[in-house]
Amino acid sequence: MLGICHGCQAINVALGGTLIQDIPDSIESSVQHRTTSDTGEYAHEVAVELGSILNTSGPETTHSVNSAHHQVVEVVAPGLKATGHALDGIIEIIESVDSHRHFILGLQWHPERLAANDDFSARPFTLLVEAAARWKSGQL
Numbered sequence: 001m002l003g004i005c006h007g008c009q010a011i012n013v014a015l016g017g018t019l020i021q022d023i024p025d026s027i028e029s030s031v032q033h034r035t036t037s038d039t040g041e042y043a044h045e046v047a048v049e050l051g052s053i054l055n056t057s058g059p060e061t062t063h064s065v066n067s068a069h070h071q072v073v074e075v076v077a078p079g080l081k082a083t084g085h086a087l088d089g090i091i092e093i094i095e096s097v098d099s100h101r102h103f104i105l106g107l108q109w110h111p112e113r114l115a116a117n118d119d120f121s122a123r124p125f126t127l128l129v130e131a132a133a134r135w136k137s138g139q140l
Contacts, residue, residue, distance in 0.1 A: 001104045002128045005069055008106030012094055017077030022070050023090065033067045033090065040113030043067035046092045052083035053095050053105055054123060063120045065092070065109035072108060080104065103131035 003011040009019055020026045023033050033044070042064040048055040055061050073091040076082050079102075084093025096104040105124060114121035 003106040008108050009071055011106045012073045012077050015077035018075040020072050020074045040066050045087055046084045049083045053099050067109055
């Protein structure tokens, strides 16, 4: 399962987590989480933890992402973990604690708007297709 923006939030709530209802009302931040552009312009950086679905090797990595949200994961649901954060600490990536058995990935940004020209943004879709193939063959 791949959840993008509201989909990330819906996965978290459906599995028992909570949301911050409005970032500007709850958190002081200089990071721009809600831009007005639908074109996929980069808005801020996300630090991706080593060992996560999106960073299986090497040190923690940082990638530029777009952003169009005002709600965000607050308490991560049981069975999920936060593996990516904006530089202000806001959770930008959630995933299954056991990604070898359950492919669940939630992204707070819109990688579909960047994927044609950005390998990091294309990676979630590649991983989803690979997980579907493993599931179909009984490996997931």
